[in-house]
Amino acid sequence: MYEMRLRALAKINLGLDVIRRREDGYHEVKMIMQTIRLYDRITIKKTKNQKIQVKTNLFYLPENENNLVYKAAKLLMDEFQIQQGVQIDLQKFIPVAAGMAGGSSDAAAVLYGMNRMFRLGLSTEELMQRGVKIGADVPYCIMRGTALAEGIGEELTELMPAPECKVLIAKPPISVSTKFVYENLRLDENTKHPDIDLLVQDIERGSLKDMAAHMGNVLESVTIPNYPVIAEIKEQMINDGALNAMMSGSGPTVFGLFEDKEKAEYAYHRMREGNLAKQVYLTEIYNNRR
Incomplete structure (x- = not known):
């Protein structure tokens, strides 16, 4: 096999709760991860030398050991003493640094x-x-589908597939630091925590409307006061027919779930025509295993 073409799929969080800050500085989380049909394209080719060469379509992405696809290739080449090299061509479409595990999914695809x-x-x-x-999200990106993630995100439990629906993705023209979000998260008696166990039950019953109604992301308590555009995007999606809309991960990407295809397409065009979001995609839930 000389060449492989792969799709690295993005994820959203249907629910994200932070339980506590651990003594080692990491945060203990409880969240529901969901793969969607938005993906980067990766081509891996064998080469005769033992080098790892990375090319991307975005000028600001590293093409050296600082890229997770490079780290993934090197990890296996070192462990198995692979005598050939690889050339990795990475075509990015998943928004970068946007709470959608794009880099982790790229690394997972290279491992696979x-x-x-x-x-x-x-x-x-x-x-x-x-x-x-390589990263806490990489095991999930290898697994894919609908999963409960606990610990620091590495303890995974496969769930029943989430109900199928259209997913509108909108990333505003801002960057949000994950470090900033977690450092400014205040967990006290006033913190509104999403009910992740209830969400799991909604998914197991196949109820899209209940699942959408019970979505929640505790990190919005930090991001929305600092980046009001996230709330504006959520409001527009809901006004345009989304069952619910929420920030994915630590943001700033917002996603909306739609039961009706026509409403989803209307909301997509409205978001594209406005100035709230820089990147807008209309996709759907992905449930098939690789």
Whole structure:
């Protein structure tokens, strides 16, 4: 196998709660991760030298060991003493640094592709064990689908597939630092925590409307006061027919869930024509396993 073409799929958080700050500085979370059909394209080619070469379509992305796809390739090349090199072409479409695990999904795709290309024989579980060395979201991006994530995000439980629906994605022209969000998160008796267990029950019953109604992201308590455009995008999506809208991860991307295709398309065009969002996509829930 000389060449592989892969799709690295984005994720959204249907629910995100932070339980506590741990003594090691990490935050203990409880969240529901969901893959969507928005993806980056990755091509991996074998080369005769032992180098890892990375090319991207975005000038501001690193093309060296600071890119997660490079780290993923190097991890397996070092462990299995692979004598050939690889050329990785990364075409980015998932918004960067936007709470959608784009970089982690790219790394997951490279691990999956290298495993097949070089016939390493690693199981999905074994790939996930290696993925966590690159980032907390990488094991989930290998697993895909609907999952409950606990611990620092690495403890994964596969859930029933979430109800199918249209998903509108809108990223405003701002950057939000994950570090800033977590450092400014205040967990006290006034914190409004989403009910993740109730969300799991909604998903298991296949109720899209209940799932949408019970979505929640505790990190919005930090981002929305600092970046009001996130609330404006949520409000517009709901006014245009979304069952609900919410920020994904630490933001700033907002997603809206739509039961009706026509309403979703109307909301998509309205968002594209406005000035709230820089990147706008209309996609859907992804539930098939790789």
